[in-house]
Amino acid sequence: MTSPSLQITGLTHAFGDRTALDQVGFEVRPGRLTGFVGANGAGKTTTMRAIVGVLAPDAGEIAFGGRPMTLEVRRRIGYMPEERGLYPKMKVAEQLVYLARILGVAKDQAQDRADGLLEALGLTDRRDDMLHTLSLGNQQRVQVAAALIHEPDLLILDEPFSGLDPIAMDAMAERLRERADAGVPVLFSSHQLDLVERLCDDLVLIHQGRVVAAGAARALREERAGRRYRVEVGGAPAWRPALAGMTVIDAGAAGTLVDLDETADPQALLAAAQAAGPVAHFSRTLPSLADLFAEVVR
Amino acid sequence: MTTSRTALVRLVAGREIAVKLRDKGFLASTAVFIAVIVLAVAVPALIEGDTPEYTVAADDAARPVAETAATLGAAGVPGLPSADITVGPIEDPAAGAPSDPSVSAVEEALARDVDVALSVDADGTVIITALEDVPGDLEELLAAASSLVTTQAVASAAGLSAEQLADLTAPTPPRVDLLEPKPEQPVPPELVIVIFGFLFYFTVLTFGIAIAQSVVEEKSSRVVEILVAAVPIRWLLAGKVLGNTVMAFAQVLLIVGAGLLGASAMGQGEIVAQVLSVSGWFLAFFVLGFLMLACLWAVAGSLAARVEDLQSTTLYMQLAVMAPFFAAILIRDEGPGRVALSYFPLTAPLMMPARLATGDAAAWEPWVAMGIVAATAVALVAVGARLYAGSVLNTSARTRLGGAWAAGGRA
CATH class of the missing domain: 3.30.70 (Alpha-Beta Plaits)
Structure with missing residues (x-):
């Protein structure tokens, strides 16, 4: 069975008079890291919020493996919001277990996965600390763990690399590559163009709410x-x-x-x-x- | 991998409960409340058992008054306080001649731990001398004794017989016949209303604000985005409201239970029976009343973008809790206003049980009021859910009600 891809067509949304998205369409293919690049306010976050169902777009279609984004499909997404989102006053491991269970993972399994991810991210000794006592970089690692805790079928990550030191960045890149190699379509946005260039198989360039280029990174560069x-x-x-x-x-x-x-x-x-x-x-x-x-x- | 709605709602509710159970502030306030209730029950019971004791020094002329006061205090005459009065002479029998001629015998007596000294002056006026003040009970007894002694003296001078004298000084009191007697109540129902009213006011306010805070915390930490991506907004709201309702009800039960246990331990079985007989209605109305407002508390939280905004977004909710509380404790006299308030959804949860406690409501009335509150709760939950859905994802600024309503229709 081939892994499904994420298809976005004709996504349009306005905030009041301001058009945020104008007929946005692209594909996030399985097994590939897709970089989502654009200036501030270009529409990256709005697109991602529409994909995960946090924002209802005015028009357009989003489908995963040909299926519309029902709750059941959405619950298989690993999502990392732009401004991060975890409970500051909850213990790290407990928080991951809670989110896993919210996402339908059984209790024992949730505990195992949380421990496994914390170990992989080098946070085992912080598992019982309140999240807000961790450094920003470490909080971000927990955030990654939260996005991966239910072994999602699709990863949507808004600026996963911002605020990370070079070592953490490499570790993060490795995690994403791992998931992509496992056949998961991965879409992530970033301002760090060199990093995107180094990492991505596919690119989506968005400017003022329109997709100006999309496709395999190499082909796009050859083309131009x-x-x-x-x-x-x-x-x-x-x-x-x-x-x-x-x-x-x-x-x-x-x-x-x-x-x-x-x-x-x-x-x-x-x-x-x-x-x-x-x-x-x-x-x-x-x-x-x-x-x-x-x-x-x- | 499918997760049922019940399981998700329970998970969210479970987190709310776990957070509360680990909240030191919540645990401390509950403990303080329980302690206050237990003390409030125990202390009066302890004090009640003690009849005050006084020592009165009287000169020969004032001795009959002092002894009559002691008799009255010991007899427990209706309308007069009880007291244990010891009567002695002004001069200390143990001491010899006055040591210092400039100090009067009365002053010496008062220095000897005597509460008051009693004497009679030349025109027959009884004089009570004390250092700083005369205890109220004692003054009352002495005044009564003094007038009794005077009456007896005048009567015997007029040649009245002992029986006539007795009729004069201890007339048969009027008999009271009640056509519609209210049940004997060891605690005034007004006090029960104030206690329940305050308990509810306190609980609804703390848990209401807790709901609003929990919502705004999820908003400002953006965790709500992750949750909403995976759980329908209304289920999240249901879990939040359910968790806090369970905790609020548990806290009220705990405090009422502690108070009742305290009362029965102090041997105040009558109080326990009386409170139990009305508490059922109070508690039933409490749960409904809490549910009625719970979603709106969540809305107050979701309209705010930061914790600092709560002050203004919860203002109307605080008023909605405060007004019924003051109405219930201030409007005590049965009348059309009180009856109307006992059916008005906001005030009914306190006012109807209050009318039951004072015995003013017929048996069918609470059922009707409960139906009205339940119907309002259903309506307000729907309104609250829509407003919550329309505002909880707007993390950038305070949301206006109108905008939330419109956005909630699309969500």
């Missing part, structure tokens, strides 16, 4: 890659070719960046480079996610 090439010529670090239809953008220790126009032939560039010395590197450059983001929101 122009005809920019990077050449490294051994022994000639500042090599500057002077060929028709080519513009040198930069030349330095990291090689030479050249933009080719419609008429120019990359092979001519390669030949010229070989003539200048041994070629250590020759490739078409892909735009970074930051470039991509800057381009689509322009």
Whole structure:
């Protein structure tokens, strides 16, 4: 059986006069980490709240494995809200067990899972502490545990990496990858573009309530890659070719960046480079996610 | 993996109860309340057993008055206080001649632990001398004794016989015939009403505010988003209200039970019987009255965005609890107003049992009032649930009632 995917079509919502979402549509595929990227107020949180059923959108459809998001389906989502959400004055383990039981996990199993997750997240010694006595980073780990406690079929995480130190970030990334590898569709939003670029299989770029790009991360970058090439010529670090239809953008220790126009032939560039010395590197450059983001929101 | 509604509601209710049971403030206030009730029952019973004791020093002329007062105090004459009065001479028989001529015998007597000294001056006026004040009971007895002695003296001077004298000084009191006697009640029903009224007022207010607080805490910590994603909003509300109602009722039962146990331990069986006979109605109306307002307390919480907003969002709820309390203890005389208030949904939960306690309501009346309160409860629960659903997810700012109502219709 193939794992189901999350399908969003035509999601539209307005807060008063302000349109927050305008025909938002994308897919979160099973087994893949999908990064949800957009500026503040672009509509990421509103979309996620609509998916988990905390907000009733004005229009649009959300389906998981072809089924509408009934309560039964929603209860299989692991959700991490943007501003976090746990009881500050409840003990860590007790809190996880309570949430697990709310989500339909039997008592004994809930206890086992809570212990297991706390151990995996390095919080075993804090299990009987009140949540508010933990550092923010540790509270966030508990929040992750809360989203994973019922072994959800779908993960919706709003800014799971914000406020984490690099080590905690790696641990979190590992957890998400683990779930994705188990066949769970994972959608998470983030402002940290480098991290998203490193981590994500799929991307959804949203700008002013509209999806401006969505699909496999690699394909999106390929699609928007122009005809920019990077050449490294051994022994000639500042090599500057002077060929028709080519513009040198930069030349330095990291090689030479050249933009080719419609008429120019990359092979001519390669030949010229070989003539200048041994070629250590020759490739078409892909735009970074930051470039991509800057381009689509322009 | 399906979880039934009952199981979810019970889970939410269970958390509310567990939180309360671990709340030190709640435990402390319950303990204090129980202690106050037990003391209130025990202390009067302990004090009641003691007849006050006084020592009176009287000179020869005043001696008959002092002795008559002692007789009256010991006899327990209706209308007069009881007291155990010891009469002695003004001069201390143990002491010799006055040690200091500048100190009068009376002053010396008062220095000797005598409560008052009694003497008669030249024109026959009885003089009571004391250091700072004369105990009220004693003064009353001495005044009665003095007039009795005077009457006897005048009567015997007029040559009345002993029987005539007795008729004059101890006339046969009028007999009281009641056509519609009220049952003998060891505790005035007004006191029972005040105690139950205060208990309910206190409990509804603390648990009402607890519900509002628990809601706003979930809002401000955003945990409500996780809960709402997985549990229908109305089930959450039901669990919250159920948990707090159970705890509120348990607390009231505990306090009333402690009071009754205390009373029966002090041998006040009559009080126990009297309170038990009316407490059933008080408790039944309490549960209904609490449920009627519970959802609105949750709304007061969900309209707030932060704990600080509660002050203003719960204001009307506090009034809705305060008004019936003061109405029930202040309006004591049976009349059209009291009858009307005993059917008005907000005041009925206290006023109807109050009218029953004073014996003013017919047997069918509480049933009608209960029906009215129950119907109002159903309506207010529906209104409350809609307002709660419409406001609990609005975490950014205080929600207005109108907005909550409209949003609740969509939720």
